[in-house]
Amino acid sequence: MNQETAELPCTTRHFSVQLSPTPRGARLARLLATEQLRSWGMPLDPARQIVAELSANAATHGRVPGRDFRLALYASPDTLRIEVTDTRPERLPAPQLPSPEAESGRGLILVEALAHRWGVTEDQFPRKTLWAELSLTPPEPVPPGSGTTGAFPQET
Numbered sequence: 001m002n003q004e005t006a007e008l009p010c011t012t013r014h015f016s017v018q019l020s021p022t023p024r025g026a027r028l029a030r031l032l033a034t035e036q037l038r039s040w041g042m043p044l045d046p047a048r049q050i051v052a053e054l055s056a057n058a059a060t061h062g063r064v065p066g067r068d069f070r071l072a073l074y075a076s077p078d079t080l081r082i083e084v085t086d087t088r089p090e091r092l093p094a095p096q097l098p099s100p101e102a103e104s105g106r107g108l109i110l111v112e113a114l115a116h117r118w119g120v121t122e123d124q125f126p127r128k129t130l131w132a133e134l135s136l137t138p139p140e141p142v143p144p145g146s147g148t149t150g151a152f153p154q155e156t
Contacts, residue, residue, distance in 0.1 A: 011076075011077075012074055012075065012076045013040055013073075013075040014072070014074055015032075015036045015072065016070060016071070016072040017029070017070070018068040019055075019069055019070075021058055021062060021063040021064070021086065022063075023056075023059055025068075026052070026055035026056045026058070026059040029051055029055035029069075029084075030048060030052045030055060033051040033071065033073060033082075036073060040075055042075060042136070046114040046115075046134065047134055049110065049114055050082050050111055050114055050132045050134070051071065051082055051084075053107035053111050054084035054107075054132065055071060055084055057084070057093065057107055057108070057130065058084050058085075058086040061091055062086025062088040062091065062128075063086070064086075064088060064126075067086075067087040069085060069086040070083075070084070071083070071084055072084075072085070077136070078137045079133050079134065079135060080133065080134045081131060081133050082132045082134075083129050083130070083131045084130050085123060085127050085129040086127070086130075087126045088126075088128065089126055089127055089128040091128075092120055092122075093108055093130065094108070111130075111132055114132075114134075115132035115133060115134060116135045117132070117133045118130070118132040118133070
């Protein structure tokens with residue numbers, strides 16, 4: 001008996017756009033990403049917030065006059081990857097808690113909290129790419145009575 005197995009093609013969707021490193025370009029990145037995710041039938045949050053934060057970083061800290069930043073979205077069946085590439089490779093970001101009075105400086109802390117994974121890739125000079133990944137598969141349910149129902153260990 002000859003059994004054939006059909007493999008489903010693994011499709012990765014891709015969207016990429018170059019934008020001016022300005023507040024207007026960062027806003028346009030969020031709007032374009034929202035519409036692209038909507039057209040793919042994908043959940044909008046928290047991807048919209050991550051795009052907004054990474055694009056604002058590119059417009060604020062990665063700005064070089066005359067050089068654009070690039071937004072790219074890659075969607076596979078189980079992961080959404082968001083990439084923002086700017087032309088300031090010497091300014092590698094690191095999340096830091098700002099003072100309570102500061103009006104900015106919390107973007108990467110939000111990205112760290114919202115994304116399942118994130119990082120920075122040094123690219124061909126003069127570029128760097130900040131990326132974040134979101135899992136599109138729901139987490140496995142925790143069986144009742146497993147003792148992992150909260151953030152704190154249960155007392156015995």
